Amino acid sequence: MEWVQQLINxxxxxSIYALIALGYTMVxxxxxxxxxxxxxxxxxxxxxxxxxxxxxxxxxxPALIISMAACALFGVIxxxxxxxxxxxxxxIAALITAIGVSLLIEYGVIYIRGAQPEAYPDVFSNRSFxxxxxxxxxxxxxxLSVSVVLMILLQFIVHxxxxxxxxxxxxxxxxxxxxxxINVDNTISATFxxxxxxxxxxxxxxxxxxxxxxxxxxxxxxxxxxxxxVLGGIGIIPGAMVGGLxxxxxxxxxxxxxxxxxxxxxxxxxxxxxxxxxxxxxFGKNTREKV
Amino acid sequence: xxxxxxxxVKNAGIQFGGLKAVQNLNIKLNQGExxxxxxxxGAGKTTSFNLLTGVYVPTEGDILFNGERINGLQPFKxxxxxxxxxxxxxxxxxxxxxxxxVKVAYHSLATHTMLSSILRxxxxxxxxxxxxxxxxxxxxxxxLEKYKDELAKNLPYGQQRRLEIARALAAGxxxxxxxxxxxxxxxxxxxxxxNLIGFVREKFDLTxxxxxxxxNLVMGVCERIYVLDHGQLLAEGSPEEIRNHPKVIEAYLGExxxxxxx
Amino acid sequence: MKKSKQFWLFIIxxxxxxxxxxxxIANGTMNQFYSNTFIFxxxxxxxxxSLHLVIGITGQFSIGHAGFLAVGAYISAIVTMKLDLxxxxxxxxxGMVAALAGLIVGIPSxxxxxxxxxxxxxxxxxxxxxxxxxxxxxxxxxxxxxxHLTTWTYAFVxxxxxxxxxxxxxxxxxxxxxxxxxxNEIASDAMGINTTYYKxxxxxxxxxxxxxxxxxxxxNFYIIQPSQFxxxxxxxxxxxxxxxxxxxLSGAVLSAILLTVVSTYLQGYPETRMIIYSLxxxxxxxxxxxxxxxxxxxxxxxxLWRTPKGGDQHGK
Numbered sequence: 001m002e003w004v005q006q007l008i009n010x011x012x013x014x015s016i017y018a019l020i021a022l023g024y025t026m027v028x029x030x031x032x033x034x035x036x037x038x039x040x041x042x043x044x045x046x047x048x049x050x051x052x053x054x055x056x057x058x059x060x061x062p063a064l065i066i067s068m069a070a071c072a073l074f075g076v077i078x079x080x081x082x083x084x085x086x087x088x089x090x091x092i093a094a095l096i097t098a099i100g101v102s103l104l105i106e107y108g109v110i111y112i113r114g115a116q117p118e119a120y121p122d123v124f125s126n127r128s129f130x131x132x133x134x135x136x137x138x139x140x141x142x143x144l145s146v147s148v149v150l151m152i153l154l155q156f157i158v159h160x161x162x163x164x165x166x167x168x169x170x171x172x173x174x175x176x177x178x179x180x181x182i183n184v185d186n187t188i189s190a191t192f193x194x195x196x197x198x199x200x201x202x203x204x205x206x207x208x209x210x211x212x213x214x215x216x217x218x219x220x221x222x223x224x225x226x227x228x229x230v231l232g233g234i235g236i237i238p239g240a241m242v243g244g245l246x247x248x249x250x251x252x253x254x255x256x257x258x259x260x261x262x263x264x265x266x267x268x269x270x271x272x273x274x275x276x277x278x279x280x281x282x283f284g285k286n287t288r289e290k291v
Numbered sequence: 292x293x294x295x296x297x298x299x300v301k302n303a304g305i306q307f308g309g310l311k312a313v314q315n316l317n318i319k320l321n322q323g324e325x326x327x328x329x330x331x332x333g334a335g336k337t338t339s340f341n342l343l344t345g346v347y348v349p350t351e352g353d354i355l356f357n358g359e360r361i362n363g364l365q366p367f368k369x370x371x372x373x374x375x376x377x378x379x380x381x382x383x384x385x386x387x388x389x390x391x392x393v394k395v396a397y398h399s400l401a402t403h404t405m406l407s408s409i410l411r412x413x414x415x416x417x418x419x420x421x422x423x424x425x426x427x428x429x430x431x432x433x434x435l436e437k438y439k440d441e442l443a444k445n446l447p448y449g450q451q452r453r454l455e456i457a458r459a460l461a462a463g464x465x466x467x468x469x470x471x472x473x474x475x476x477x478x479x480x481x482x483x484x485x486n487l488i489g490f491v492r493e494k495f496d497l498t499x500x501x502x503x504x505x506x507n508l509v510m511g512v513c514e515r516i517y518v519l520d521h522g523q524l525l526a527e528g529s530p531e532e533i534r535n536h537p538k539v540i541e542a543y544l545g546e547x548x549x550x551x552x553x
Numbered sequence: 554m555k556k557s558k559q560f561w562l563f564i565i566x567x568x569x570x571x572x573x574x575x576x577x578i579a580n581g582t583m584n585q586f587y588s589n590t591f592i593f594x595x596x597x598x599x600x601x602x603s604l605h606l607v608i609g610i611t612g613q614f615s616i617g618h619a620g621f622l623a624v625g626a627y628i629s630a631i632v633t634m635k636l637d638l639x640x641x642x643x644x645x646x647x648g649m650v651a652a653l654a655g656l657i658v659g660i661p662s663x664x665x666x667x668x669x670x671x672x673x674x675x676x677x678x679x680x681x682x683x684x685x686x687x688x689x690x691x692x693x694x695x696x697x698x699x700x701h702l703t704t705w706t707y708a709f710v711x712x713x714x715x716x717x718x719x720x721x722x723x724x725x726x727x728x729x730x731x732x733x734x735x736x737n738e739i740a741s742d743a744m745g746i747n748t749t750y751y752k753x754x755x756x757x758x759x760x761x762x763x764x765x766x767x768x769x770x771x772x773n774f775y776i777i778q779p780s781q782f783x784x785x786x787x788x789x790x791x792x793x794x795x796x797x798x799x800x801x802l803s804g805a806v807l808s809a810i811l812l813t814v815v816s817t818y819l820q821g822y823p824e825t826r827m828i829i830y831s832l833x834x835x836x837x838x839x840x841x842x843x844x845x846x847x848x849x850x851x852x853x854x855x856x857l858w859r860t861p862k863g864g865d866q867h868g869k
Contacts, residue, residue: 034668085839092614093842095668096795099616099788100834107827115824219784223679226672265683268676275673276661344743370745382740384733386800386848395733398726399745405754408725409718415725422726462745 005134006256007249012140012209014248015147019202020225021232021240022154023195029171029235030191032091036098037078038199039222040105043215045071045200046207047109053121060123060208064146067204068197075196076189084185102222109215117214120207143205150201151241154194158237163190171235220264227271233281242282295358297322297498298466303342303352303362304522312338313522316352320466325492325499327509330519331542336502337379339519340468344376345369356466371399375459376468379502381451385444389435389454392443393426396461426461432494433457433487449480453487460491469501473508481505485512510534518542559852571709578705588705589773594813595708596769599715601793601809602802603762606719609800610728611755612735613662614671617678619786620658621760624651624681625767626777627691630699633772640702644711644768651764652757654681659756663749678787686779696778703773711769715762720802722758731755735800792830796837798844803851
């Protein structure tokens with residue numbers, strides 16, 4: 001059952017995209033910024049996980065948690081230093097700044113540790129079992145479960161906690177939220193912290209799953225996660241999850257059909273088609289400029 | 292020909308999602324009239340302008356200009372047919388000079404091609420000179436000449452409003468739509484503006500449709516008035532008729548009471 | 554009259570710059586390294602000025618300019634290497650096919666604005682790159698051998714033509730129309746400007762010159778590969794326009810010169826170069842979001858300088 005196997009591969013890849021896409025979509029929803037540096041937070045998370053496991057001999061879960069915490073902090077620092085001043089700037093100025101931050105992180109990491117890739121250590125035994133004729137590794141089951149747990153946790157935070165409610169209020173109407181006594185600055189920082197933590201988790205999972213990491217690894221998954229966010233409807237959290245999964249499956253199918261060199265193009269074709277025909281995404285509502 | 296209206300709006304309306312922003316709009320403007328369009332906030336006045344100018348495509352009804360259907364035309368085509376407008380929130384080309392702002396409006400009347408400009412052919416120089424002369428003439432009429440090399444964003448507010456009207460007129464319209472031209476002006480400026488509107492109307496043989504909040508102003512200058520409320524026409528008539536129209540009084544009083552509570 | 558005086562001053566200055574550099578190249582004072590740097594500066598200025606037309610003048614935020622550069626580079630290489638036609642033909646064909654690509658990208662992108670448009674153009678550029686990656690005829694990932702045909706003369710003539718065309722476009726009713734689209738698209742439309750036409754025209758003209766730059770670029774190396782035309786190349790071009798000032802042609806030219814020189818000296822330290830680039834990008838956006846020159850041109854500074862304080866607008 002080749003197809004079941006491919007589907008599972010696609011879902012695993014898609015859940016990584018989805019985890020990254022969540023950060024994009026939350027940040028865009030709240031300050032209308034395409035945080036280009038988000039893919040690089042993912043990369044940093046992956047490296048933090050790597051060093052936690054290899055240098056400090058930690059297991060997968062401690063490494064995951066350390067990476068998430070460190071990325072949350074990192075995301076907040078980026079927001080406070082670079083993006084906070086841009087609240088009233090044009091969106092283009094904000095986008096260019098984000099591109100700058102992205103390049104700075106990438107080449108900063110290369111400057112510090114060099115551009116050479118690292119091989120992620122095996123943290124799980126490579127056992128697998130047969131399911132519907134497909135070989136499923138324990139690893140992919142764990143990865144999927146971690147992703148699902150994180151997404152459920154996120155839904156809980158957004159809908160049930162005070163911070164989550166504040167986030168939704170700010171993204172709906174910043175001015176009104178301010179008048180209601182919500183601390184907008186802290187809420188935005190919290191959004192960055194949560195989004196970056198998810199990217200950090202995605203980084204560790206990516207490392208475990210694909211085993212090779214390098215300082216520029218965040219560029220392509222970052223852009224693709226953005227595509228996933230747009231596909232689902234940017235600013236909409238369930239949209240990012242669905243968008244990520246759809247994109248992961250589509251890419252895997254394209255590869256499986258023998259067009260693996262075209263795999264990267266698939267994401268961009270989807271992006272352009274979506275932007276042109278349904279810019280608000282699968283779950284989005286259309287809005288128009290007021291004249 | 293005599294009786295044929297310049298603009299005829301027949302049962303036009305538009306829906307956004309399920310919301311009917313404007314419905315059953317019926318307006319007739321004859322050549323040379325100065326007509327007011329009034330109504331409480333959110334009544335659909337600016338939306339009506341957007342329907343007339345092609346910014347929105349009506350989901351129902353028809354808009355005829357000189358007997359020709361214009362609904363569904365893109366805004367720049369509507370402008371070229373002879374309807375031009377100003378905006379409630381001033382929309383000037385801020386980083387262009389005052390002169391260039393007016394020149395933009397002349398664009399569609401000029402004929403020299405992009406290629407002739409790139410190659411600097413004689414037709415380019417001739418065309419640009421003509422545009423500049425016409426634009427300067429307009430600035431003179433509006434007493435904006437001394438600001439011609441100033442960036443539009445640097446003009447005082449009242450002058451920006453004047454410039455926007457000058458720019459709209461430079462596009463050579465038969466019908467001019469003014470969206471709250473006196474908003475934010477002091478009484479003296481408003482008075483001057485009204486004189487100016489009267490003057491250009493005579494000089495350019497214009498038909499004008501005017502949205503305005505200032506009741507005294509509307510009652511003072513308009514020959515006929517349409518009243519909109521909740522996206523529908525509430526009344527139509529001479530200023531005198533409108534002043535005494537029970538429904539209009541109700542709509543406006545309703546709004547005032549509402550305002551007091553808010 | 555004043556404008557034409559400016560024009561002739563520009564031509565004289567251009568001929569002087571050309572002659573001096575050509576003299577030093579011809580008599581051997583300037584070695585390969587320096588002459589290459591000059592050619593590179595010319596190519597980068599062409600790229601900067603062509604993107605300036607799209608972003609700075611028309612306000613369409615395209616961040617995928619490297620895609621058009623790639624089209625010009627590959628198509629021109631096919632013309633000289635596979636079809637054995639002269640270089641000049643390759644430059645023109647490269648530009649024309651890139652312009653066509655610009656039309657294809659421009660037309661669907663018209664429905665998009667601001668950051669959405671930016672992302673779409675980035676996506677288009679990436680698709681173009683992946684297409685070349687998958688065509689065996691042009692060598693796929695391994696790349697394609699190209700003869701070294703670009704000379705200082707070719708580069709400089711192309712540069713001068715690019716600047717003249719774009720300046721002439723800008724200083725005409727067409728340029729004002731394009732700027733009006735940038736300033737306020739809705740008002741521009743309401744003034745009878747066919748905004749679609751000017752957006753597509755800007756994309757096509759901008760892409761044409763990016764294609765020309767591509768032809769010069771590919772024939773200045775011995776090999777071209779798809780990896781040379783990725784995101785980073787697009788950002789390299791973007792930074793010229795952003796640093797110089799969105800809307801300022803002379804700003805784009807100056808920053809292209811400055812950054813080309815800087816990156817030539819940092820060639821051995823690519824990550825230092827990228828760190829400097831990214832810091833420049835961030836700092837400019839945070840502290841001077843309109844770029845170093847805003848929408849001002851060099852000639853405006855001369856005007857200000859001649860009329861003390863710059864207050865008197867009539868004193869010409």
